[in-house]
Structures are given as structure tokens and as C-alpha cells.
Amino acid sequence: MVKQRDVTVFYDERVMAHHPDSEVQFLPGRLDKRVRSMLSGLNVQWKYPEHPGRITAIMDLLAREPIPGVQFQPGKAATRDQLGRVHTTSFLDDIFSLRNESAWLDVDTTAVSPGSVEAAEVAAGTAIAAVEAVVEGRTGSAFAVIRPPGHHAEPVRARGFCLFNNVAIAASHAQNALGCKRVLIIDWDAHHGNGTQDIFWADPDIIFFDMHRAAPFYPGTGALTDVGAGRGEGTTINVPMPGGAGDEAYLKAMREILVPAADYFKPDLVLVSAGFDAHWFDLALNVSYEGFSSMTGIVQGIADKHCGGRLAMILEGGYNTESLSRGVHTVLEVLAGAEPKKPRVCGIAEVEAAADFHRDAFAPDNPD
Numbered sequence: 001m002v003k004q005r006d007v008t009v010f011y012d013e014r015v016m017a018h019h020p021d022s023e024v025q026f027l028p029g030r031l032d033k034r035v036r037s038m039l040s041g042l043n044v045q046w047k048y049p050e051h052p053g054r055i056t057a058i059m060d061l062l063a064r065e066p067i068p069g070v071q072f073q074p075g076k077a078a079t080r081d082q083l084g085r086v087h088t089t090s091f092l093d094d095i096f097s098l099r100n101e102s103a104w105l106d107v108d109t110t111a112v113s114p115g116s117v118e119a120a121e122v123a124a125g126t127a128i129a130a131v132e133a134v135v136e137g138r139t140g141s142a143f144a145v146i147r148p149p150g151h152h153a154e155p156v157r158a159r160g161f162c163l164f165n166n167v168a169i170a171a172s173h174a175q176n177a178l179g180c181k182r183v184l185i186i187d188w189d190a191h192h193g194n195g196t197q198d199i200f201w202a203d204p205d206i207i208f209f210d211m212h213r214a215a216p217f218y219p220g221t222g223a224l225t226d227v228g229a230g231r232g233e234g235t236t237i238n239v240p241m242p243g244g245a246g247d248e249a250y251l252k253a254m255r256e257i258l259v260p261a262a263d264y265f266k267p268d269l270v271l272v273s274a275g276f277d278a279h280w281f282d283l284a285l286n287v288s289y290e291g292f293s294s295m296t297g298i299v300q301g302i303a304d305k306h307c308g309g310r311l312a313m314i315l316e317g318g319y320n321t322e323s324l325s326r327g328v329h330t331v332l333e334v335l336a337g338a339e340p341k342k343p344r345v346c347g348i349a350e351v352e353a354a355a356d357f358h359r360d361a362f363a364p365d366n367p368d
């Protein structure tokens with residue numbers, strides 16, 4: 001019997017106000033024309049995939065299937081100083097000038113609606129609230145259910161549906177305001193966390209471990225040989241994987257690369273850029289719910305060993321609302337003390353049952 005652990009889910013409904021509608025006219029300009037010509041070239045109706053329904057699906061499932069030990073807390077808005085630890089003044093001026101506007105920010109179709117700037121401030125602030133609760137010992141672990149996501153946002157550029165780099169802002173806050181020295185960031189989203197890598201590229205005190213589908217898959221960064229530079233050389237760890245890689249590849253990377261790296265660096269806080277687009281429903285990689293369950297067990301083991309269990313997860317991507325919500329639920333069960341589930345080869349149990357079902361039909365007739 002595993003002991004129940006306290007987990008706090010941080011959620012603030014203001015993150016729902018980020019709702020770019022690609023049907024409405026955005027601010028005039030070259031970018032608007034370029035994005036529109038790109039979208040019109042698609043053969044399917046394009047809808048903004050990073051939408052509020054992602055969060056609704058997660059919160060609805062947690063209400064329908066409550067997990068003992070999981071409690072809920074509201075989020076808060078990040079201050080400009082907190083955002084300014086990882087983003088430049090000119091970038092923040094530019095983003096804040098879009099308050100109450102609709103605009104395209106990048107040809108990868110990142111965009112804002114009138115409520116987006118506040119939603120992004122609240123997403124980053126809610127990641128900070130999760131980290132504060134963990135470091136101050138008010139909860140065993142925490143999960144910030146936020147959007148827009150953050151790990152593609154660079155110091156000077158919003159992209160990949162990300163405005164502010166939430167996990168980087170939370171890690172910097174832990175270092176600058178909460179007394180943490182070394183922070184381990186694990187990014188298991190299907191896409192490489194190019195923004196987080198950039199921000200901490202030369203930082204010796206942030207260990208960034210990223211498993212992702214290899215280039216040319218978006219954003220095309222995160223090569224094996226990208227290991228950081230200067231005093232940060234060696235603190236960036238990339239594990240690019242081919243499309244279709246699944247549980248075994250993810251778990252092997254964590255056991256053989258992440259765990260030894262964590263033993264070497266001895267972090268005093270563990271953060272996870274928790275995306276769920278590596279689930280096979282999102283078609284890029286092949287991780288199962290049992291895979292996410294086992295991965296959570298490994299991360300929890302690292303946090304228990306090095307920093308008294310101090311672990312905060314920050315939501316990133318995941319665009320199939322069924323696997324996103326079930327994935328978050330699965331992770332929270334393990335954070336709350338459930339035994340991690342072991343991955344199995346998909347379909348084998350069903351084929352064994354089918355073999356039992358059909359066996360008699362084709363047995364030789366009894367000679368008696």
C-alpha cells in the first residue's frame with residue numbers, strides 16, 4: 001500500500017480568455033497576409049488548435065473522476081519583473097501593446113485575442129504559484145493547468161502558441177526569490193523546448209533535459225550535440241527521437257540519461273514541462289497512458305531522492321482533448337501516491353483474450 005501524497009492543481013479561469021479566432025480580421029500587415037495565404041493553402045478548415053476546450057476537458061475529467069489527495073488552488077498573474085527575468089524589455093513592451101487586440105505574432109500561426117495578454121500573465125503567474133507552494137512545503141507536489149503553453153517562447157519572440165515561457169519564469173523565480181540553487185527542468189512534450197533551451201543555454205545552475213521528436217518536426221531544434229555553452233556547457237541534454245517512438249524509448253532515455261544526470265547535478269527543485277502530445281492520439285509519437293504513469297514515477301523518484309519530493313509540473317501541449325485530459329489524470333494519480341502502471345505492448349492482452357475465444361472452434365473434432 002503506497003502512502004497518499006498531497007498534490008495541488010493550480011488553475012485560474014482567466015487563462016480561458018486567450019482565444020484567437022482565425023476567422024476574424026487581425027491587425028493589418030505583412031504577417032496577416034502571409035498567415036492568411038498559408039491557411040488558404042490548406043485543404044482543411046484550420047481552427048486554432050490551442051483552445052480553451054483543452055483546459056475544460058482536463059478540469060471536467062478531474063471533477064467526474066476525483067483523485068483522493070488532489071486539491072485545487074487558484075492561480076495569479078505574474079508581475080512584469082517576474083516576466084523580465086527571462087524576456088527582454090522590448091519584447092514585453094511589444095506584447096503588452098497588444099492588450100485587448102487581435103494579432104498574428106508568428107507565421108507558425110501563433111496569435112492573440114483581446115484576453116490573451118492577461119491569460120499569458122496568469123499562466124506564468126500560476127506556474128510561479130505552483131513552484132512557491134512546493135518550495136514552501138504547502139503541498140507535496142503541484143500541477144499548473146495553464147495555457148497558453150510556454151516552452152517555445154524565446155527571450156525575444158513568441159512562437160509555437162507560446163507567449164511567455166512559463167516554466168523558465170517559474171525556474172528563475174525559484175532561483176531568485178525562493179532560494180533554490182539548482183533546478184532540473186524535464187521537458188517531455190513531443191516538441192523540443194527551444195525557448196527554454198535558449199534561455200538557460202549558458203546557465204550552469206539549470207539542467208534542461210528534453211526528449212522530443214527530432215527535426216524536421218517542429219520547431220526543428222534540439223540536436224543531440226546541443227549541450228549548452230560557456231559555464232552552461234553540459235547542462236542542456238537533448239534526446240531527439242524518430243516519429244513513432246514510444247514508451248520503451250522514453251523510459252530508456254529517462255533511466256539511462258536523466259537519472260544519472262540528476263544524480264550528478266543533485267537538483268533542489270524538479271520542474272516538468274508536461275505536454276501530452278507524445279501520446280499516440282496526437283500522431284507524432286507513441287507514448288501510452290501507462291507510459292506517462294511510469295515516467296511520472298521516475299520523475300517522482302528523482303525529486304524524492306534529491307530534494308524532498310519538491311516537484312511541480314507545468315502544462316505544455318497536447319491537442320487531442322481525450323488523451324490530454326486522461327494523460328493529466330494519469331499523472332496526477334501517481335503524484336497522489338498510486339503505484340505507477342507498467343507499459344504493455346498495445347493489443348497483446350486483447351489478442352490473448354481473442355485466442356482463448358477462438359481456440360475451441362478450430363480444435364480437431366473429438367474422435368469419440
Ligand SMILES: [Zn+2]
Binds near residue numbers: 189316
Ligand atoms: Zn508540443
